[in-house]
Amino acid sequence: MSTPPRALGILNLERGAKSGESSSEDAIDAFKERLGFPIVAETVAGAWADNVIQGDPSLEAAYIAAAQRLVARGAVAITANCGYSVRHQAALAAAVGVPVAATSLILLPLLLRQYPVTTKIAVVAADASCLTDEMLGLNNSADKARVVIGGIEGGVMWQNEMKRPPPYTEPVQIQIELEACIEKLRTDNPDIGAILFECTLFPLVSPALRKKTGLPIYDVTTLCELTFAAA
Known part of the structure; x- marks a missing residue:
């Protein structure tokens, strides 16, 4: 079994992908344009901009599950596609064995x-x-x-x-x-x-x-x- 390449893992918000499309790799244009290394992304189930910005503690389990999927796919560090994910920084850092930088x-x-x-x-x-x-x-x-x-x-x-x-x-x-x-x-x-x-x-x-x-x-x-x- 091949080892996945080292990559930055991104915790994506929901974007409302249409049938047959994947939202996991969408909405990371700013990352792709600026970063010169591989990126993998997973969508945090139920995390939309409105409830993440305003704060929804019930999302924490979904954040952790998505982060664990990223590590399984080769992520050696993890960030998130919304700065208000800072609310989950400590929980994410405790749940995965790689550096977590959930927010700038x-x-x-x-x-x-x-x-x-x-x-x-x-x-x-x-x-x-x-x-x-x-x-x-x-x-x-x-x-x-x-x-x-x-x-x-x-x-x-x-x-x-x-x-x-x-x-x-x-x-x-x-x-x-x-x-x-x-x-x-x-x-x-x-x-x-x-x-x-x-x-x-x-x-x-x-x-x-x-x-x-x-x-x-x-x-x-x-x-x-x-x-x-x-x-």
Whole structure:
């Protein structure tokens, strides 16, 4: 029996595949475009953008089952196709014998130490209203004071992702919404020194926005490259 190739495993959300289609390998365009190593994907049963973003503890068993399937298929590290999967980070890490980086949000404590204490880090999310200090790993007032949060909730992309199945959002639309959000954050906080993207659709426009803003932008693919290289 042949050994499956080393790959990054992605925990996908439901996308509403049509009859005869597979949703497991869909919805990972941002990963495929940016990452230069093999990818395998499994859909987390019942996990749609709306209930994952808002938080649904009953999904944890499905997350673990999908992660275990990924390991069986050769995944040497695991991530997820929604940043709000951070709620299941600890359970996933305990359930599989490979590194788990369920969300780019786990980079935040590192970024706070990479930059001077006079610098703020902007976290930009699909829905800022659903982020908590616990999800961001913020445990003290000094760190909290250095983090500013923005989101594109209510916009076209958010409205699309709240539907079942979610219609496609053009990357140009995502970029327009992110540019507006970032501009407001920087106007209110001119000491922002770096940006962390929560949403896994945002990497599609990360390169363009790095050029536009002149700031370092970290996203889930940044984390995946680091994690896979060490696995």
